[in-house]
Amino acid sequence: MLKIFGAVGSGSIPVEATLTLLNIPYEIIEAVTWQDEAARKRVEAVNPLRQVPALVFPSGEIMTESAAILIDLADQHPEARLAPPIGDPKRAQYLRWMAYVSSSIYSLFWIKGDPMRIAASKEDTPRVIGRVHDRIADCWANMDRQINPGRYILGDELSVLDLYVTVISRFGPWRTRFYRTAPKMTEIVRRVDADPRLKDFWARRYPFEDGWER
Numbered sequence: 001m002l003k004i005f006g007a008v009g010s011g012s013i014p015v016e017a018t019l020t021l022l023n024i025p026y027e028i029i030e031a032v033t034w035q036d037e038a039a040r041k042r043v044e045a046v047n048p049l050r051q052v053p054a055l056v057f058p059s060g061e062i063m064t065e066s067a068a069i070l071i072d073l074a075d076q077h078p079e080a081r082l083a084p085p086i087g088d089p090k091r092a093q094y095l096r097w098m099a100y101v102s103s104s105i106y107s108l109f110w111i112k113g114d115p116m117r118i119a120a121s122k123e124d125t126p127r128v129i130g131r132v133h134d135r136i137a138d139c140w141a142n143m144d145r146q147i148n149p150g151r152y153i154l155g156d157e158l159s160v161l162d163l164y165v166t167v168i169s170r171f172g173p174w175r176t177r178f179y180r181t182a183p184k185m186t187e188i189v190r191r192v193d194a195d196p197r198l199k200d201f202w203a204r205r206y207p208f209e210d211g212w213e214r
């Protein structure tokens with residue numbers, strides 16, 4: 001069976017949500033890498049960067065990088081219509097924003113997870129986190145200004161891009177600020193939060209606890 005090194009409320013969640021929609025069974029190896037050295041060690045065997053998500057296919061092949069995993073899963077299962085296929089006029093913007101969320105936004109969590117990787121001192125860490133949050137908010141605003149959504153970001157069909165944005169926008173600076181900075185995507189992420197096909201999944205893997213929007 002497909003194995004995923006992942007964690008509740010992490011970047012493995014859009015991948016797991018996609019597998020849930022595709023009805024593909026998978027085994028989770030829980031690894032809260034940003035909190036726990038033992039978890040980082042566990043992941044290191046498959047991903048020397050010690051980050052989740054990391055997938056191990058039944059063949060033994062390993063894949064990391066959330067955006068690439070999502071794009072590949074959607075392409076491998078075209079019948080589920082979770083991405084515009086090659087040749088579709090929406091394909092370029094789809095790939096553009098998948099890469100953007102990964103490189104301009106999600107990658108900044110390497111700093112947030114441990115600000116001392118960048119900060120000059122412990123006292124400097126609130127400033128570093130503040131700057132990272134501002135940058136993330138600016139990047140969401142920049143994306144929001146340039147999209148022309150329908151019910152979902154690319155039009156009227158749910159894609160893995162919606163799952164990706166829905167999950168990553170729950171990380172700091174959290175949803176209330178996202179709603180302020182990304183008004184066009186606000187309704188979309190709320191629609192994905194409320195998708196009945198994912199109700200049990202969210203409850204298990206990224207619950208909407210009191211005050212989750214902050």
Ligand SMILES: N[C@@H](CCC(=O)N[C@@H](CS)C(=O)NCC(=O)O)C(=O)O
Binds near residue numbers: 011012050
């Ligand atoms: N570029 C990677 C980023 C993955 C990532 O940042 N994962 C976080 C969890 S959400 C992690 O494992 N952080 C631990 C660390 O960087 O030490 C991807 O898109 O999959």
